[in-house]
Amino acid sequence: MGKKDATLPETQTTQSLTALIEGLLVDEHILPAQRGLARNVGDLSDFFNRLKKPLPTSGKEHLYMSDPDLRAAYLAYFFPVNCVKTFLLLRRIASEGFLPPMSPTTPKTSTPPTTTATPWRILDFGCGPGSAALGAAFYLESHLNPHSAVAELYLVDQSATVLETAVRLLERSDLPLQIHAASRIPQEMDFDLILAFNVLNENTVEESQRIFTLLKNRLSPTGRLLVAEPALRETARRLIELRDQLLTDPDVALLWPCCHCANCQGILAENDWCHGTEVWERPDWIAQIDREIGSKKERLNYAALLYATKDSAGTASASGTNITSDTTWRVVSDPIIERGKRLLYLCGGPTGERIRATALERHLSEKNRDFFAARRYDLLRIEGTLEKKGDGFRLSPETTATLMRS
Template sequence: MTALIDRVPALLGRARALLGLPPGPPDRLAPSELRRAAQAASALHEGLVGRRALAHRRTYDDAAHLGAYLLWWWPQTYAKVQAVLALARSAGTLLAIPARPRTLDVGAGPAPAALALLDALGGSALALDASAAALSEARALSGGAVGTRQADLGEGLPRLDGEFDLVVVANALSELPPGSRAALIDALPLAQGGAVLLVEPALRETGRALLEVRNELLRSGRWSAAAPCLTQRPCPALEHPRDWCTALHPWQAPPHVVQLAAELGLRADEALAYAPLVLVRSVAPPPRDVWRVVGVPRPEKGKKRLFVCSDQGRVPVGRLDRDAVPTNADFDRLERGDLVLLGGVARKGDGLRVGRESEVRLLEGGERAQTPTPSAEPR
């Protein structure tokens, strides 16, 4: 199976050509080219994450921006999409996906999302984007395995042949006008039993925008949130203007990303942060006592406190150190993003209290290394 590290030589080769850099090592940047590469990555990073002046569909018609994307954002997006795929799998939403699925990558750019899914699942993939230059890189990087079609999403989806088992929209939804985002998802040609994987930057603006789209789609009754949500009600994070939900998980960054992160003074080589959402047409309700851990505050003297979310809302849950017993020992192991069964907990003020008679059972400990860990940003 092809992995991200196998894609790096082609990424570096194409990026060097776009940035006008000489040939170099196949797995990392040479010292002589690191500064120029970092300057290009910094300009794109500021344009996408800082002022977001480059968060539009024509950015990658500029060769320098496209080359910087291949170096910096392409590997990160690839890893994020595979993490959201693992989240969807752990939620049981891929059971009806065929052995060789058809994948549609909407707003694909040079198609890191499409290749992430092809490498993980096989099948076929079609990438849609407004930039002919970005789609040319998608074809080059995939060796022709990814089909491409130029399309301006601002004008809606083009007519497509047949349905798709997986649709991925990575870092593109927030670039559309707010009023057209839910309509785009509604128009997706999703096959029966298929899933839509959404990934957005882990910014307050984009994270809250994704949750607003989620709420709009769920109100229509045509969609269900499969992950990371455990509720089909309006997202409780939107009740407070300073809250939003993101995912955070460690990853093994390619050597050249480690080099760029060090040069830029960033920590993207240590952990990936983004806002994920998996949508399906219908989903079974989770058991009542199952919660998602969405926040882990700093330790407090004499007790431990977490924030959990389910169909019952987003609430704090605490346990006094003196109430720690073997049946609730998993409380000490919980991390953001874990699914946990909380049995026999008592209501205490606006939250829950784990006592000596309570059962705490971690349900997804084996998924931590692969799946994103949703976390509500603190107020």
């Protein structure tokens, strides 16, 4: 990939990220798409969505990363999807105030700084080909001075094949990274951000708990641990069950997305689960693959949890949006438009209850306008009257609804 300007635009977009990824895939001779690529993507999608038995493995190697055709399919489709998902997820979390401050805080300029910023130290555990690492590095690059390293990036995976791929892709990204790769986490080192994406669902419950303990013990005093899993019913419910078990953990606190510290009511019914979603503009090659396999990857879904050490959790709540307030709710459904009204399912309150909230279109006002703009996983602060109506609640024109973003 040709060398690009070291300073990316101040406003990062998914389009600029997908353009970067497209260049990497051209260098890998994966794009333009070859015959049979979409069919292989469809086969991988069926495996990942549990529609077929799990893909076979050989020791430490996932065979789909060793097979040239399946590897190309994974990199062409799932790599960009997971990379952009990481970028958008971090952007959402940061907009609500739950990432620690980064140094320096001054805007980017063309003039070299008088002091060098201390780069973040990031661990991507079970990194695969580096999609989460690239998404995180791309996000952080927009918040740090361009003359300093974005991050000391530590890639950990048991597969030598995927580690080699991850290092090559990240080096070719031209982001100013310090890249380290290994099969184990370096000894006696802590991290400002730990990513564990699509890792726990590949292990037993007991092994998942062991991995979580391993990772939480490597957090820096102000570090964050972001765990994300596929938004399938089975994998999301397993993550929520782990969340409930960790409520009494003496070392870490759950920062995001939950507005409460009670057991999750989202898995009380057998077919229920909770997940977030982000909308993106698909690049042309993803849209073409979608057309060929009958998919529509216009939304990027995830089940995710963000943790911090107990000592730093109070600071995060103070600088963030104080989501423990009983007036603050997480939107846990897509908007439901019924005749003359808008309906949202909300989760929050001191007991973590889920409520059905509606607002009549004729009651739209300046005070409650944000209720009509809210989407899945937005934070809403609701103040004023919530009138009990049947099995739910209704906002009045005088009820104040505010989207919570920093």
